Amino acid sequence: MPETTNAGRDAAPIEINSELLAHAHVSKAWPFEEARKVLSRLKRIPQPTGSIIFETGYGPSGLPHIGTFGEVARTTMVRHAFRVLTEDKIPTRLICFSDDMDGLRKVPDNIPNKDMIGAHLGKPLTQVPDPFGEYPSFGQHNNARLKSFLDTFGFSYEFLSATECYTSGRFDATLLRVLEHYDEIRDVILPTLGPERRATYSPFLPISPATGKVLQVPIIDRDLAAGSILYKDPDTQKLTQVSVTRGHCKLQWKADWAMRWAALGVDYEMAGKDLIDSVRLSGRICRILGRQQPEGFNYELFLDENGEKISKSRGNGLTIEEWLSYASPESLALYMYQSPRKAKRLYFDVIPRAVDEYAGHLAAYPVEDQAAKLTNPVWHIHEGTPPQADLPISFALLLNLASASNSEDRSVLWGFIQRYAPEATPETQPLLDELVGYAIRYFHDFVKPSKQYRAPTGKEREALVELDKRLATMPDKILAEEIQNEVYAVGKEHGFEPLRAWFQALYQVLLGQSQGPRFGSFVQLYGIENTRALIAKALE
Known part of the structure; x- marks a missing residue:
């Protein structure tokens, strides 16, 4: 499985002036705070790779999710902040690493051909068939899905496959160091395990020559000179000697993470809050292997x-x-x-x-x-050069226009927009036109199916009649704030307490939803006559 390098666009040059640099060194934005940790590390620890290495890890046992993208996006932000702090004079690399040599532990819920995949449990992900029938393996399918999105977004990164790194010999020197420090590494992990697991634990997981599965078996003996381990094959019951290099073995998770940090010279990697203990233990193993663990922080999880x-x-x-x-x-x-x-x-x-x-x-x-x-x-987000854009209306308001008009026609929504901003067109406001498309899709899939209108109460009916009378006297060019003031006044005069209950009633009765936009802005955009028609329909 070939390694993909320099995927996405190359990191663009950065223009840095003295004012930017001065503020960057004291900025409280979290990417700068993280970047200053890497800068401090650079002053303490020699860089054997010649570059500062930022890394993100991905376990392709299932389809990529947004959390995976979030880790790459956040790490990219830290990398860019570091480049600013160092005036872009120190080379940086971002490695997106796939743990695709892990054994498949269970069949994911969200894939086809589950029975076929179930027959390959325990094998490395790059040896499991692709349930979608598009790639040589399930691991390669999921890797391609991840790379495709990262490329679409325009990230600058290098993609590394664990399978490629193990089988090509890239990890061999560090794997032999793991073998050399076998007992020290076990001493780090054993106190965290239960009695049964402790009795059989080894940082090395041999790949069965017979079944191709990743084996969790006790190691009987080690030969440092030959770079090999000895174990009893669970299928044949025969003693089997296998090299720890060239992909004949892989490492257990925490030892694997530490080995990767040491082998690739990783300087920065963030991780989820659920991996705090893993980071600590892998850091200890990394130091045993002769390297300082990367800088990083633990982010909270998505729910x-x-x-x-x-x-x-x-x-x-x-x-x-x-x-x-x-x-x-x-x-x-x-x-x-x-x-x-x-x-x-x-x-x-x-x-x-x-x-x-x-x-x-x-x-x-x-x-x-x-x-x-x-x-x-x-x-x-835009690496120091955000585009210029000032939208005349909000996405929330667009959603409510679609909701009030029950229209999924772009031209209808643009008709309302041009009532508010006559000079706006899809050509002059491409970002707004993009939002119109998003709003229509969101309305169709989420707002429209959940709309639940209700009849007004007696108190609400009286207030709606009064609001309709006031709207009837308003000029076409009235400002949204003036409309909002009148809506407030009607609510107060009819005894709504808190006043939020009046606006909630407007949304539920007129729009069929529990919340909505600033009502004055909505009326200005939707039109006074159209709003009066909504009120008339509700009163009927």
């Missing part, structure tokens, strides 16, 4: 709509493709940038807010000073 951790094998939560059906890659990158140490729900209902927050940060960027720009997420 599905039920508050459960998202999983590749279960396929819960959002997929990369699903997010990109309803919003841009940049909005997804913003979601990854925000509060990485805070657990967040990753489900469809977070998309509209992410889209509008991205647009808001993009609009604010041109008028911010240099210090504020470095804490603006779009600076990190």
Whole structure:
């Protein structure tokens, strides 16, 4: 399986001036805080590779999920911040590493041909057939899915396959060091295991010559001079001697992670909060192998709509493709940038807010000073050169236009937009036109099926009649804020307490949903007569 190098675009040159550099060294944006840790490491530890190596790891036992993308996106942000701090004078590399030599432990829930895959349990993922019938193996299929998305997003990275690194001999020298320090490494891991597992644990997992499976068997003897181990084959019961190099063995997880750090000279790798203990233990093993463990931090995990951790094998939560059906890659990158140490729900209902927050940060960027720009997420998302864009209306408002008009016709939505911004066209506002398409898809799949209108109560009916009267007297060119003031006034005069109950009633009765946009802005965009028609329909 060939190694893919220099995938995606090359890291673009960075223009750095003295003001940018001065603010970068004190910026509280988390990518700069992480980059300063790598800079401090550079001053303490020699770099045998000649470059600073950033790494992300991927276990291709299931289809890639958004958390995988998030790790690459976040690491890219740290890498770019480091390049700024060092004035782009120190070479950097980002390695995306696939643990595709792991044995398949269970059949994922979200794939076809499960029975076929079940017959290959225990084999390295690159030796398991592709259930989709598109690639030589399941591991290669999932690797291709990951690389395809990373390339689409434009990441600059090198893709490494564990299978290729093991079988090509790239890891051989470090594997022999693991054999040399076999007992020390076992001493690190054994206290963390139960009695049964402790009795059989070995950092080396031989690949069975007979079945091709990754074997978890006790090691009877080791031959350092020959670079081999001796074990009893569980199928033949014969003593079998096998080399630890050239892909005849692989390592257990924590020893494998440490070996990779040492072999590749990794300087930075982040990991999920669930791997805190693994990072600590792998760090100890890495030091035994003669290298300092990488810098990094532990991010919080993503949760599905039920508050459960998202999983590749279960396929819960959002997929990369699903997010990109309803919003841009940049909005997804913003979601990854925000509060990485805070657990967040990753489900469809977070998309509209992410889209509008991205647009808001993009609009604010041109008028911010240099210090504020470095804490603006779009600076990190776009590697210091965010595009210019100032959308006349929000994504949330577009969704409510689609909801109120029950239209999935782009031209209908553009008709409303041009009522508010006559100079806007799909050609002059391509980002807004893109959002129109996203809004229509999101409305069709999520808003429309869940719309539930209700009849107004007596109190709400009286307030709606009064609001209709006031709307009837308003001029066509009235400002959204003036409309909003009148809506407030009607709610107060009819005794809604809290006033939020009045607006919730408007959304439920007129739009068939529990929440909505700023109502004055909606009326201005949708049109006074159209809004009065909604009220008339509700009153009927």
